[in-house]
Amino acid sequence: xxxxxxxxxxxxxxxxxxxxxxxxxxxxxxxxxxxxxxxxxxxxxxxxxxxxxxxxxxxxxxxxxxxxxxxxxxxxxxxxxxxxxxxxxxxxxxxxxxxxxxxxxxxxxxxxxxxxxxxxxxxxxxxxxxxxxxxxxxxxxxxxxxxxxxxxxxxxxxxxxxxxxxxxxxxxxxxxxxx
Amino acid sequence: xxxxxxxxxxxxxxxxxxxxxxxxxxxxxxxxxxxxxxxxxxxxxxxxxxxxxxxxxxxxxxxxxxxxxxxxxxxxxxxxxxxxxxxxxxxxxxxxxxxxxxxxxxxx
Numbered sequence: 001x002x003x004x005x006x007x008x009x010x011x012x013x014x015x016x017x018x019x020x021x022x023x024x025x026x027x028x029x030x031x032x033x034x035x036x037x038x039x040x041x042x043x044x045x046x047x048x049x050x051x052x053x054x055x056x057x058x059x060x061x062x063x064x065x066x067x068x069x070x071x072x073x074x075x076x077x078x079x080x081x082x083x084x085x086x087x088x089x090x091x092x093x094x095x096x097x098x099x100x101x102x103x104x105x106x107x108x109x110x111x112x113x114x115x116x117x118x119x120x121x122x123x124x125x126x127x128x129x130x131x132x133x134x135x136x137x138x139x140x141x142x143x144x145x146x147x148x149x150x151x152x153x154x155x156x157x158x159x160x161x162x163x164x165x166x167x168x169x170x171x172x173x174x175x176x177x178x179x
Numbered sequence: 180x181x182x183x184x185x186x187x188x189x190x191x192x193x194x195x196x197x198x199x200x201x202x203x204x205x206x207x208x209x210x211x212x213x214x215x216x217x218x219x220x221x222x223x224x225x226x227x228x229x230x231x232x233x234x235x236x237x238x239x240x241x242x243x244x245x246x247x248x249x250x251x252x253x254x255x256x257x258x259x260x261x262x263x264x265x266x267x268x269x270x271x272x273x274x275x276x277x278x279x280x281x282x283x284x285x286x287x
Binding site for chain 1: 211212213214216231232233235236237239240261265
């Protein structure tokens with residue numbers, strides 16, 4: 001993908017499909033290191049599934065035999081000298097999946113982050129019932145959005161109403177102008 | 180032209196030919212896998228320098244007739260096995276992508 005933000009969209013959609021109620025997307029940049037974490041409380045995967053998740057011929061889809069989300073993120077990370085790890089657990093109480101990717105942003109093959117604001121807005125608009133927590137830290141400065149906090153202010157106004165999405169977009173853009 | 184004929188052409192060498200009888204129809208060049216996934220057409224010979232396992236998946240999704248690894252690139256052992264298992268033709272060529280395409284255009 002030409003932008004990392006599209007990879008993030010792809011991985012977060014796995015959380016949506018896993019029935020998550022909460023999804024945390026964290027980007028932490030310190031010097032040349034960029035750590036991306038996508039954590040959810042969805043149904044999780046078995047150890048066998050986790051083992052196979054970076055294999056492009058593994059997919060939970062039934063419409064085709066190939067799943068490229070995790071393999072492409074892994075490739076994007078490894079191209080910069082970084083790595084990808086997936087941990088997951090199933091069960092009654094604590095369940096969910098955490099996908100972590102480390103990138104070296106000073107590597108020539110680092111894929112630019114791209115339009116992360118659009119990706120976040122798309123996710124919220126597409127799955128307004130999920131609580132999304134997004135944090136992007138860059139050398140001590142932070143952009144943060146928590147839909148749980150938003151809901152308290154909004155009351156009955158749905159997250160996917162045009163005005164709310166527009167407000168989120170402007171809020172994130174403003175945040176990015178200062179980091 | 181069939182993939183098997185290309186594999187016998189000077190400068191090309193078969194790495195895995197599970198479907199030697201496939202007809203080559205046109206050519207696509209690209210290394211950004213997500214881009215190739217959406218753009219390479221069925222039957223194309225796909226020329227790339229990428230050599231990891233994901234090329235087998237992209238080749239399968241796009242249903243290309245073969246993958247040509249340019250610049251003498253050799254795939255990982257796992258890629259060969261997967262290509263054989265999934266019916267993906269893999270050919271390596273010593274030439275750069277442009278020259279592979281030029282040569283192809285005179286033959287297909």
